[in-house]
Amino acid sequence: MRLEVTCQDRVGLAKDILEVLEQHKINLKGIDASSLGYLYMQFADLNFDTLSELLPRIRKIQGVLDVRTTPFMPSEREHYALKTLLKTLPDGVFAIDAKGRISIVNDSALKILDMQEEEVLDESLNHWVQGFSFGRWLSLEEVTAQATRVSVGNKEYLVEALPVYLPNEEGDSILAGAVVAMKTPQRVGEQFSALQNQVAGFEKIKANSKAMKAVVKQVRKLAQLDAPLLLSGEIGSGKEIIAQALHEVSLRKEKAFITLSCASLSGSSEVKALFGEVDAKGLWHAGALQQANGGTLLLSEIDELSLDSQGRLLHFLQTTEALPHGSEKGKSANVRLVVATNQELERLCQSGQFREDLYHRLNQLNCQLPPLRLRREDILPLAEYFVDRYCQQLNKPVAHLTEACEELLLQYAWPGNVRQLKNAIFRAVSVLDDHRDITPELLKLPHYHQDFGYLDDEFDGTLEQAVKQFEANIIRRLYPSYTSTRKLAKKLGMSHTAIANKLKEYGISKPPITYTDS
Structure with missing residues (x-):
């Protein structure tokens, strides 16, 4: 505790x-x-x-x-994150003290040495690595970063050695040791090839704002790792676009990128869709994990995953084996897992709705996406991108945003974030006739206040009518993301009967079609 x-x-x-x-x-x-x-x-x-x-x-x-x-203390999170990051890195990593003795070693490094951890700790790294004296380098008056070729047995590696300095009470730096990374020539070539393709993977992301530039920079660094990545942010903030860009610049880019929404599943269908199924005839039907084998799987709305499936997912992360519906024998899959949520998973852990051990596994690497209202510099570039895209898609003449329209776009609160902006532009372009100007009226944006939600220009009625209108707006907004009325009822803390009555009362039918990236 x-x-x-x-x-x-x-x-x-x-x-x-x-x-x-x-x-x-x-x-x-x-x-x-x-x-x-x-x-x-x-x-x-x-x-x-x-x-x-x-x-x-x-x-x-x-x-x-x-x-x-x-659920955890800061030092625990930092220790667990560092340990897991080192464990999942494909390159060999050593931490050595000021005399060149090994203090930390990851699994990849142990494979290079063909040794066990207890056999190498406190031993000199030069017992196994030839071609560079780490002890002599660390004894120099000025220790700077080094990159050189070394050998372990009859195999060659590229070594990058970075000194570790700690500040003392006087503000001076004290040499505490170094971190040494070892890469095979093949690995260096793969990373160079991946870096050349990074521009293509991120070109669809409009990152003019400081907040979004930081996200892109962070995701670029995480793309070459295989550890799970947790993407968090409000609905419509672009988590799927980020996940796909990450896949396209990773070493897995030649394999599949699969997306599965946990909110659209329930019961046994959830297990079948994610982990696969062995039917009554003994035939195997692949789930999303097997379909994404070798590639990347994005699980959106991970907070909606049932506790049973959470346990199966934890088992997969620990063993790389997916337990299918109808069988106790797992199916192995090599997948980079990316999960996305607009909820606070820490809070759900405390309430027992989300497994704490799974949260720690998924939160090895994380990235928080800013809402559109906090990245104003990106709004007009995004809007212009969507205008050009939908004009081509709908075979319309090239259209332009009027000055009044640009002012509205910049001032609007965008509760639905990038997804709302995209749909508003699509709606405006689809009704354009001969003229080529997009005006504020064509966007048909509902009036919204950050503190009070959606508002009407003029309200004429009772408080009860206002409450019902507000309630209807919330249900109408959420329904497209929760195609099962039982899921919607659970989200709103209502009974299934109550939500069915509300849908009938407000005349809300099946979710409208939304337009997504092709």
């Missing part, structure tokens, strides 16, 4: 908290402190009665603002 304490910076605060733990005979396993006003503690799980007594006592301590349980 772990606690997050929000507190003031007061001398003796930690001591007072530890005294409360001692009075309850709680053995502390770990503690983290943050300069942002947070204190984290880890200890064995407590029963409900003990926890109910402990939390109020901690809150009464002077300087404590709040205390709550948390």
